[in-house]
Amino acid sequence: MSGREPRPPEQQVEASGPGSVGIGTAGRVLLLSLVGPEWEERAERVQRWSGWNWPQFFLVLLLDAVALSLAPDGPVRQIAWVYAAMAIALVLSFCRVAGLFRPRDEGDARGRRTLPPLVSLGCVVLASLAIVGMNHYAEHGEAEVTGRTEITGAASAADGGRLTVTVENTPHRNHLRLSLVLTDAVPGAQSCVPATTYDAELAGSTDVRVEGVRSGETFSLPLGGVRGAVRVDVVLHTDPGCRLGTAVADAVLHD
Amino acid sequence: MGETVTRTTAGRGAERHRAGHRMRRRAVVAAALAALLATSCASDEHDGRFLGTREIDVGIHKDLPGMSLLENYTYSGFDNDLFLDLEEWLEGEEGVQVTRNADVPSAARIAKLQSGDADLIIASFSITPDRMKEIDFVGPYLTTVQGFLVDADSRIRTHADLAGKRVCTWDGTTSRVALEAELEDTVSVGGTDAAECVRKLRDGQADAVSTDQVLLYGFAQLEPGENGLRVVPGLTVGAPQHYGIGVAKGHREDCGRLAEWLKGYVGSPEWQANFREAQPLLVRENPDWISRHKPEDELIDAHSCVDKPKV
Numbered sequence: 001m002s003g004r005e006p007r008p009p010e011q012q013v014e015a016s017g018p019g020s021v022g023i024g025t026a027g028r029v030l031l032l033s034l035v036g037p038e039w040e041e042r043a044e045r046v047q048r049w050s051g052w053n054w055p056q057f058f059l060v061l062l063l064d065a066v067a068l069s070l071a072p073d074g075p076v077r078q079i080a081w082v083y084a085a086m087a088i089a090l091v092l093s094f095c096r097v098a099g100l101f102r103p104r105d106e107g108d109a110r111g112r113r114t115l116p117p118l119v120s121l122g123c124v125v126l127a128s129l130a131i132v133g134m135n136h137y138a139e140h141g142e143a144e145v146t147g148r149t150e151i152t153g154a155a156s157a158a159d160g161g162r163l164t165v166t167v168e169n170t171p172h173r174n175h176l177r178l179s180l181v182l183t184d185a186v187p188g189a190q191s192c193v194p195a196t197t198y199d200a201e202l203a204g205s206t207d208v209r210v211e212g213v214r215s216g217e218t219f220s221l222p223l224g225g226v227r228g229a230v231r232v233d234v235v236l237h238t239d240p241g242c243r244l245g246t247a248v249a250d251a252v253l254h255d
Numbered sequence: 256m257g258e259t260v261t262r263t264t265a266g267r268g269a270e271r272h273r274a275g276h277r278m279r280r281r282a283v284v285a286a287a288l289a290a291l292l293a294t295s296c297a298s299d300e301h302d303g304r305f306l307g308t309r310e311i312d313v314g315i316h317k318d319l320p321g322m323s324l325l326e327n328y329t330y331s332g333f334d335n336d337l338f339l340d341l342e343e344w345l346e347g348e349e350g351v352q353v354t355r356n357a358d359v360p361s362a363a364r365i366a367k368l369q370s371g372d373a374d375l376i377i378a379s380f381s382i383t384p385d386r387m388k389e390i391d392f393v394g395p396y397l398t399t400v401q402g403f404l405v406d407a408d409s410r411i412r413t414h415a416d417l418a419g420k421r422v423c424t425w426d427g428t429t430s431r432v433a434l435e436a437e438l439e440d441t442v443s444v445g446g447t448d449a450a451e452c453v454r455k456l457r458d459g460q461a462d463a464v465s466t467d468q469v470l471l472y473g474f475a476q477l478e479p480g481e482n483g484l485r486v487v488p489g490l491t492v493g494a495p496q497h498y499g500i501g502v503a504k505g506h507r508e509d510c511g512r513l514a515e516w517l518k519g520y521v522g523s524p525e526w527q528a529n530f531r532e533a534q535p536l537l538v539r540e541n542p543d544w545i546s547r548h549k550p551e552d553e554l555i556d557a558h559s560c561v562d563k564p565k566v
Contacts, residue, residue: 187384189432190494194557194564215566240435241400243493 033229053097057119060093063127070134075252079142082133089126092119143171143253154184156243162204163234163246164184170230173253175220178232182215203231212237216249223253303350306374306506310352311345313338314359314373318450321473321534322379325357332473334377336529337396337520341377341500344516349356360448362427365389368503373468376501379470381429382558391506393513393559395550396521397530401430401493404456404475407485411463414490417441423452423461430466433493449474456484463487467496469548472537479536489538497550499558507560508545514559518552 009012023089071079095101101116146184153163167176182193193215201209202221210219223230230253238244262461303309315324315334323334330338342353359367359378367373368390382392403422405411409418423444424431434441444461446452453474455461464471471486478484502510520526530548531538538544557565 013507024501170497184384184493186432186436188381189381189429189436191384191387191497193384194492194566209392210289217566241491243436 036195048226053116055097056123057093057097060089060123060127063124063131064090067127067130067134070131070138072134072138072141073144075142075144079134079137081128082137085126085133087129089123090132092126096120096123125219131182140173140255142177144174144251145170145253146248146251149248149251150248156245157236158161159236159238159240160245161236161244163236165200165230165232165234165248165251167230167251167253170228170253172227173223174255175222175253176230176232177218177220177254178220178248178253179216179250180213180234181249182236183245183247185245192238192244194237196236196242196244198237199235200232202226203233218250220254261500264518298316303325305345305349305351306502306509308351308374310354311374312354312356312372314356314363314364314367314376316359316377316378317357318475319379319470319473322470323357323377324473325468327507331533333397333469333529333533334379336533337481337500338377340525340529341375342519348379349512360427361425363426364501368501371503373501374503378501379498380501381467381496382499383429384563387503387558387561387563391502391504391510391560392499393502393510393517393555395554395558396500396526397469397498398495398516398548398550398554399467399469399498400491400495400547401433401465402455402471403487403490403492404464404466405462405473405487406456407483409462409485409487411487412490414438414492417463419463421460423455423464425449425452425467428466429493429496434465437492453484454520465492469534472534472540476534476536483520484494485542486537497558498556502560510560514555517559518555521550521555524554 014016020091067082067086071082077084096116096119101119148168148170150166150168151163152166153161157163165178165180180198180200182196182198184190184192197214199209199211200219200221202223204223208221208224210221213219221232234246236244236246284456302442305311315330315338316323317336318332319332322332323338324331338355345351345353359373359376361378364376364378364380365386368376380392382395386392403411403417411417417438418440419442421442421444422434422438423446424434425446425448429445435443444452444455447453447497449464449466449470452461452464452466458465466489468486475484475486500513526549527545530544536543541547
């Protein structure tokens with residue numbers, strides 16, 4: 001019944017090297033006095049936020065940044081899945097940093113232990129796919145060009161009036177999807193829009209033509225290898241005496 | 256045992272009685288609901304109200320020969336014929352009383368509807384996007400174009416002949432807007448109404464009166480001959496004018512029913528007969544009058560009961 005009782009595990013200290021005994025003991029005593037016996041559990045939590053969990057996160061972050069820099073100007077809906085992939089990759093890799101995929105105890109299944117590296121691999125693959133996707137849509141996706149479109153003679157045109165829609169600095173695509181909005185130029189004295197249609201054709205190519213288009217209706221013209229500025233000639237058909245304004249509602253280049 | 260059987264039978268009888276009572280109660284509730292539903296459906300269709308009232312006040316003009324003229328206590332004209340057909344439908348099918356208010360100046364048509372002084376306006380009322388923001392239209396029931404009325408001996412035949420000439424239009428019409436937009440070198444002479452403009456033309460204070468041709472032909476057929484008035488053939492300005500029935504906003508369901516009725520009216524022989532009777536001079540001078548003046552169903556759908564023209 002004599003002799004000292006063994007210290008509880010959290011108070012046992014082992015250290016080696018010159019001067020390390022005193023320092024180790026002092027450090028542990030200090031920690032115990034400051035944060036109590038549960039300090040090791042807290043330290044373990046902090047450990048999850050460090051070490052080898054961070055490089056995979058920074059890699060995914062870098063890949064996402066590259067994908068973002070390649071994002072085209074086109075409609076967001078076409079690249080929505082790319083943004084989704086980027087977001088999922090980033091969130092999952094951060095979850096690994098936070099230790100959400102870490103085995104809870106030694107008895108955890110083997111599959112559970114292999115989950116963190118698999119998650120990291122998946123995140124890298126997803127972020128890489130995002131780069132490929134962005135690159136693809138930058139080359140072949142829909143390009144929103146409404147802001148680069150001009151109409152000559154749009155203020156007020158009568159029956160038979162000719163307008164030219166010009167799209168400047170266009171990325172190379174095979175088709176132009178266009179929608180024009182017609183408005184009554186004298187809204188206090190006429191209501192001509194419902195009875196008005198227009199024909200549109202690619203400038204210099206009478207083969208590429210659509211007829212009888214109404215205000216707000218969308219049509220698509222094949223561009224046939226046109227590079228640089230795209231010009232579309234428009235002819236209005238309305239009742240005699242009507243005057244109409246024209247504006248571009250939507251202009252999109254696509255393959 | 257026997258007691259048990261009796262009690263059980265009695266219990267079943269009581270249950271059956273309670274079940275029967277519940278079923279009867281459910282049947283009564285169901286019948287009441289069905290009756291309520293039927294009543295509410297019926298009230299949607301024929302509750303004696305249209306545009307929220309049992310007495311429809313229709314505003315019309317009284318000074319436009321060929322369209323709506325009150326003379327010797329008798330109405331005549333195409334708008335008046337439309338009113339009579341509409342009155343028959345409203346009183347017969349919708350079960351409302353219809354009265355005619357023949358004191359609606361052109362400039363007050365929108366205000367009359369908005370203030371509730373009139374429930375409907377049938378007064379050569381051109382449908383425009385600007386007006387559609389303030390009131391609803393049902394129509395068009397007639398399409399016309401703006402022309403020029405001159406003395407029979409006038410030399411005005413072309414737009415160039417109008418340069419420097421005094422042209423009379425009156426307040427609250429689209430005619431003045433179109434004239435100022437397209438023929439800036441004419442001298443605008445104002446009038447309070449059509450009759451005043453025609454009086455100014457006869458008195459030499461104006462060289463021409465400009466408004467919709469169906470109105471001008473109405474005046475011309477009142478004063479034919481060498482010393483009378485004539486509509487300059489082929490001389491027009493501005494866009495086609497589509498006449499609609501004005502309705503205050505907020506009654507889209509009734510408005511839609513009225514639009515369906517109007518489509519039937521415009522497509523019927525009645526429309527042609529009324530036009531022929533009201534505008535004999537126009538019909539005589541314009542053999543293609545039906546294609547010029549009769550609107551298609553698509554045009555009626557595009558303008559009826561909407562805040563802006565549908566495409």
